[in-house]
Amino acid sequence: MPKRGKKYQESFKTIDRMHLYDPNEAFNLVLTTAKAKFDETVEVHVKLGVDSRHADQQVRGAIVLPHGTGKTRRVLVFAKGDKAKEAEVAGADYVGAEDLVQKIQNENWFEFDVVVATPDMMGLVGRLGRVLGPKGLMPNPKSGTVTFEVERAINEIKAGKVEYRLDKTNIIHVPIGKVSFGVDKLTDNFQTLLEAIIKAKPAAAKGQYLRSVVVASTMGPGVKINPVRVVG
Missing domain, CATH: 3.40.50.790 (Ribosomal protein L1/L10, domain II)
Incomplete structure (x- = not known):
């Protein structure tokens, strides 16, 4: 594992790696651990209980985030x-x-x-x-x-449409805004994205669909969100 900087190490210590946070708690942590001098992007990483090698277990789509992404797309x-x-x-x-x-x-x-x-x-x-x-x-x-x-x-x-799709490790990576958005806007965008991913669940998917949900800023450590609270 590459050596991380002092700011990252300090931020890492504030997060309980074993705890699954509520979305609101998680975004508060993401914002307080974003130490970079630029407006960091906040990304969501969702690991799904599907096998992307099978055509009937693909998860792909697009959603317009209510508050956009903070980036002008060409x-x-x-x-x-x-x-x-x-x-x-x-x-x-x-x-x-x-x-x-x-x-x-x-x-x-x-x-x-x-x-x-x-x-x-x-x-x-x-x-x-x-x-x-x-x-x-x-x-x-x-x-x-x-x-x-x-x-x-x-x-x-x-307006802020983002595409979500599985990578080869069955994880979806999507930017949902900037640190400057604040907790409420990031939470809104997050919930909109997760609802779309849940609705896109393939009929062939068996067992737990949302395996893990992690949010992080560009330079900050990941914060795990409780999948049960997301579904609820």
Whole structure:
């Protein structure tokens, strides 16, 4: 384990590693242990009792957080004609088709955070699967990023829409705001995300669904939340 700094060590001592906290208690601890000089991001890490290797146990979706994420996300839209104009008017940061595919392929260009595509563009976007996929940037109907409702998709992303999906270790990692949000806004965003994850429980999932729930700031130690209190 890498050696941690003095501030981290001090923060670590204030947290009972064996205790499962209520969400409100947990976020109070996250804020008091956030010692960095910048406005740290607060992330949620949820380990689920599913097996992501099976198609019928995938958990994926998107949710608009009530208070946003505190970060302005750069949106790239693959569209043509009227839908391209719609994307520009709605405030997309980049709009294009073959030109953007070539820019990504030839220049290794990734100055964007979310990719939206109209369904008729997915044949073209599919060429980028090998580079967009590993970065979690590939448009997907389940997350609302493959759609003809371009304006709505952009508005939701700019308002604080986040995508949640399992990694290979069956854990979901999602940013839910900044330390400056305070306990109430972070708790609201957290509850909204967890409700969405619980609703997305696959029928094939057996046993305890929420295995562990941990919240932490960018530079701070993790705080465990009692899954029972979340469900309740």
